[in-house]
Amino acid sequence: MAKIEIPNFPELTDDTFNLFRRLIYQEMGINMRDSKKILVANRLRKRIVALKLGSYEEYYRLLTRSESAEEELGHFFDSISTNETYFYRGDNQFSALEKVILPELFKRRRRLHIWSAGSSSGEEPYTIYMVTAEAARSLHWSGEIAIVATDINQEVIASARQGEYGNRALRDLPQRYIDTYFKNLDGGRYRIKEDVKRHVLFNVHNLLKDEPPGKGFDVIFCRNVLIYFDRPTQRKLIDGKFAPALAADGYLFIGNSESLLGESKRFKYAQIFKSPIYRPVDARREENV
Ligand SMILES: C[S@@+](CC[C@H](N)C(=O)[O-])C[C@H]1O[C@@H](n2cnc3c(N)ncnc32)[C@H](O)[C@@H]1O
Incomplete structure (x- = not known):
């Protein structure tokens, strides 16, 4: 998947990817393998930029330790899920x-x-x-x-x-x-x-x-x-x-x-x-x- 270029946007570190990965598994049941790190980084980056936050860590704190954590979880699910579908599939x-x-x-x-x-x-x-x-x-x-x-x-x-x-x-x-x-x-x-x-x-x-x-x-x-x-x-x-x-x-x-x-x-x-x-x-x- 192509990376979205945003100047000076910090990388998703392995440690922070693991935190998100655990949250995704606990809340959605979805098992994100190591190979999904870039996909997760790209999908979350859009939401982080929309919220005008500066890093993945800041977003993780918003999701887990803020007053708006529960409401944000819905947007997090929207960002993470894969929704490919079409009529008469199968x-x-x-x-x-x-x-x-x-x-x-x-x-x-x-x-x-x-x-x-x-x-x-x-x-x-x-x-x-x-x-x-x-x-x-x-x-x-x-x-x-x-x-x-x-x-x-x-x-x-x-x-x-x-x-x-x-x-x-x-x-x-x-x-x-x-x-x-x-x-x-x-x-x-x-x-x-x-x-x-x-x-x-x-x-x-x-x-x-x-x-x-x-x-x-x-x-x-x-x-x-x-x-x-x-x-x-x-x-x-x-x-x-x-x-x-x-x-x-x-x-x-x-x-x-x-x-x-x-x-x-x-x-x-x-x-x-x-x-x-x-x-x-x-x-x-x-x-x-
Ligand atoms: C690839 S789509 C499949 C759509 C359709 N069933 C089809 O076969 O074309 C997978 C859907 O599962 C949803 N999904 C993933 N985790 C879920 C969960 N824990 N609870 C409910 N829906 C979930 C996603 O949001 C996504 O829309």
Whole structure:
């Protein structure tokens, strides 16, 4: 990553990097390796300059020993988190949702309750809504779709509520979804329609520290989030937070490059379209085994 040049700005020393690294791990669960020092330095430097502070040490004191420590922690999370995402990311998983999981859930439910954990700026939960709404229409299911989307980063949550996106975020989304669910604002900008927004509730939420935003979810998506955590933290989240929040016959989606194998006693691999989708160990596949 390119270094931002600010004349005379002091370096991040190894000792101070270790202090930040410990704080990141304690507060966010994220494991920053040695190789992430430049990334952390660059991300924090922007915030330090915005606050008109003179060093990383001064910022660390503000974060840990000042009256505004708690409020600043939110901005610290905003600076540190990686929020890369786009619509229809992991199309194999959306096919599994549309073709196998939703038809099965529609038979048993009048209301679908879905949690997108680590939703970033909304592309994932809005995609979940669009895919579910399309499947509902084609299978004549007229129940209610309620999606809760959470992220530790308050800026991405604000932007998700706004619901405005450019071509880059939409690059993998089939055109029919763009035509149906967005208002074209011209100049390559698109806004999610209000009747879609009404189904997706966004909240700032720390997976590590906060209780799950509900119980009995039919599906939980936590994709491309676990990779930032070490094994013990992953296990704590999967068995301690996701398992109790998921319905006994529910589904847990993780990212395409992630795996729960060996990490959980409470989930088993669901074997749907070779996608990383898991179910509670005692869940039955009633419909299509
Ligand atoms: C790479 S994005 C993934 C977005 C989306 N799920 C996807 O797959 O495209 C990872 C998200 O996890 C969030 N995150 C990281 N640590 C978190 C924590 N402790 N609690 C809640 N969200 C967290 C980040 O803010 C970021 O938006």
